[in-house]
Amino acid sequence: MSKVVCDITVSADGYVAGPGQSHDKPFGDGPVDQLHRWMFETGDENKAEMDAVTAAGAYIMGRNMFGPIRGEWDLDWTGWWGDEPPYHAPVFVLTHHAREPLAMAGGTTFTFVTDGLESALDQAKKAAGDRDVAISGGAATINQYLGAGLIDELRTHIAPVTLGAGERLFDGVPALDLELVSARPASLVTHITYRVRR
Numbered sequence: 353m354s355k356v357v358c359d360i361t362v363s364a365d366g367y368v369a370g371p372g373q374s375h376d377k378p379f380g381d382g383p384v385d386q387l388h389r390w391m392f393e394t395g396d397e398n399k400a401e402m403d404a405v406t407a408a409g410a411y412i413m414g415r416n417m418f419g420p421i422r423g424e425w426d427l428d429w430t431g432w433w434g435d436e437p438p439y440h441a442p443v444f445v446l447t448h449h450a451r452e453p454l455a456m457a458g459g460t461t462f463t464f465v466t467d468g469l470e471s472a473l474d475q476a477k478k479a480a481g482d483r484d485v486a487i488s489g490g491a492a493t494i495n496q497y498l499g500a501g502l503i504d505e506l507r508t509h510i511a512p513v514t515l516g517a518g519e520r521l522f523d524g525v526p527a528l529d530l531e532l533v534s535a536r537p538a539s540l541v542t543h544i545t546y547r548v549r550r
Contacts, residue, residue, distance in 0.1 A: 354480060355504040356473065358487040358494055359405045361387050361541070362508050363515045368491045370518040375420050378432050386513040390541035401509065401543050409483025410476035411439050414493035415447040418462065425451045431462065442479040444472040446493060469496055491519035498525045503548055506530070510542045 362368050368387075370380030379387065390398055415421075419429045431437055436457040443462045451464040465472040476485040487497045497503050508521070522528075530546040537543075 357505045359507045365514040367515040367518040382515045387511045408486035409480030411443045413488040417490045418445045507545045
């Protein structure tokens with residue numbers, strides 16, 4: 353049965369991005385380059401977790417994760433990932449500003465959703481079929497879905513670095529009952545998976 357999952361890399365002090373995010377610094381200020389080293393520098397050590405990140409049938413993200421642009425769209429902006437984004441599945445972007453869907457190479461189409469969390473989730477579930485839907489971020493989007501009780505499984509990838517400020521996971525989220533599913537240390541990260549009890 354398909355689930356709503358979330359994979360998120362987080363600093364040891366709970367931040368998913370530093371302060372001062374911008375077009376030139378998508379993860380903000382601070383030692384943010386250390387957050388995602390585990391994805392690129394560890395070879396097959398973290399293959400199972402990377403495979404899980406890319407296995408979803410559809411993704412949901414907030415507008416800030418798609419790009420730092422506020423207000424009306426800059427229609428030349430196609431996201432942080434270049435001509436072939438890593439999703440290879442439909443991506444639903446939460447926004448207050450309508451935009452036509454954006455088809456990219458590799459099977460990624462960004463659809464811009466202006467009518468809320470549940471609408472984006474309904475559309476993503478239909479697109480994913482029997483595969484999981486992944487809430488991709490950023491922190492505000494994940495926190496909204498957690499607060500609404502709409503995430504089944506939270507997979508945190510904790511990097512051994514502190515940022516001190518920025519976008520924090522669980523900020524403003526009511527108390528959750530989390531069941532530990534698995535925990536695995538690796539050289540640049542600790543993978544901890546929780547089931548969200550309801």
